[in-house]
Amino acid sequence: QAIMFIFKSLGARCIQFLDQVVPHIIISIRTCGPSNLRESLLKQVATLSGIVREHLRPYVADIFDIVEQFWRSRHLSTIFSLISHIAVGVPDEFKLFVPQLIHLYLSSLDEIQLAEVMEMERHVWNGGRNLKETERLRLVIRSVRGLRGVLRNFLHVLVPALLRLLDSMVPFLSHNSRDQGDEYADSKSDSISVLILETISALLTCEGTDNGLRVIGPQWGDKKVDSGNLSAKVVQPLLRLLTGRYRADLSVGLSVVDTICVCAQQLGVTTWRSEERRVGKEGRSRWSPY
Numbered sequence: 001q002a003i004m005f006i007f008k009s010l011g012a013r014c015i016q017f018l019d020q021v022v023p024h025i026i027i028s029i030r031t032c033g034p035s036n037l038r039e040s041l042l043k044q045v046a047t048l049s050g051i052v053r054e055h056l057r058p059y060v061a062d063i064f065d066i067v068e069q070f071w072r073s074r075h076l077s078t079i080f081s082l083i084s085h086i087a088v089g090v091p092d093e094f095k096l097f098v099p100q101l102i103h104l105y106l107s108s109l110d111e112i113q114l115a116e117v118m119e120m121e122r123h124v125w126n127g128g129r130n131l132k133e134t135e136r137l138r139l140v141i142r143s144v145r146g147l148r149g150v151l152r153n154f155l156h157v158l159v160p161a162l163l164r165l166l167d168s169m170v171p172f173l174s175h176n177s178r179d180q181g182d183e184y185a186d187s188k189s190d191s192i193s194v195l196i197l198e199t200i201s202a203l204l205t206c207e208g209t210d211n212g213l214r215v216i217g218p219q220w221g222d223k224k225v226d227s228g229n230l231s232a233k234v235v236q237p238l239l240r241l242l243t244g245r246y247r248a249d250l251s252v253g254l255s256v257v258d259t260i261c262v263c264a265q266q267l268g269v270t271t272w273r274s275e276e277r278r279v280g281k282e283g284r285s286r287w288s289p290y
Contacts (some may be wrong), residue, residue: 004044007051015055022048026062030069039075042066046082053089060086060093064100071104076136080143087150095150102154108140109161138195145199152206155230159203163237166196170241190252197255201262204231231266238263 003021007014022045029041045063049056056063063086067079083101087094144151144158151158169192207230238260242253 001040001044004047007048011051015052018052018055018059022056022059023062026059026066029066035074038070039078042070042075042078042082046078046085049082049085049089054092056086057090057093060090060097064097068100068104071108076139080139080146083143084146087147091150098150098154101147102151102157105140105144106157106161108136109165134192137192141192141195141199145202148203148206151203155203155207159200159230159234162196162200162203163234166193166200166241167237169193169196193252194255197252197259200234201259204234204259204262204266207231207266231263235260235263235267 007017025041025045029038029045032038032041063082067083070076070079073079141162144162238256242256242260
């Protein structure tokens with residue numbers, strides 16, 4: 001902390017000292033015993049990246065090795081903060097490691113069997129211990145959403161992974177599950193489902209853009225040649241969720257409708273097929289009073 005205070009005071013003048021400080025911090029993160037110390041060091045590296053920005057380039061590879069080493073640790077929230085700082089401070093170098101980051105995201109999303117997580121955490125809740133798994137899941141999803149601009153070339157793998165996760169939650173979203181009186185599992189699944197849907201919507205708005213940050217306007221476009229392909233694949237699973245035998249919670253149902261609307265805007269009016277409009281209206285009619 002003292003070193004970071006000095007670096008903040010020096011500003012750009014601290015760059016000459018990076019090679020004397022950063023390697024030692026990285027070694028300490030890898031080898032230190034107390035987790036509190038590691039947590040503090042990770043935060044200091046994130047702070048440092050905001051100070052020296054592109055001058056941290058020689059150490060990005062080592063930083064991503066640390067990210068991968070401690071991905072499944074209790075430091076995940078701090079690691080995501082560090083990743084975000086690197087993405088802003090050293091964007092060109094960061095892009096080289098996006099495939100490695102995508103692999104970590106997908107491994108986290110695909111390895112989670114939500115039914116098992118809910119069952120396990122239900123017992124953990126009853127035992128009075130701290131909960132971890134669903135919070136880790138939220139952190140991963142929020143990180144994907146926050147970095148959507150630099151992940152736009154990998155939407156074709158991220159969005160299906162999120163849809164598979166959402167599909168695994170369908171039994172928890174049924175009103176029938178609420179009859180069993182498990183309010184804990186219901187509230188957990190509802191909030192995660194809404195977060196997944198909001199993230200899918202945010203990712204889809206990046207489809208077919210150069211910088212991943214285009215905001216779709218109020219009018220449906222019909223001249224987007226290179227966008228909408230992914231949206232077309234997303235629509236049908238969402239429509240099935242609205243019109244199938246499961247009836248989702250209100251907040252989840254409205255989030256599904258919002259995501260379908262994003263898909264429709266991405267597809268454009270000329271490619272929003274009549275069948276999808278018809279089924280979509282049928283599903284949205286359940287939520288129109290709200």
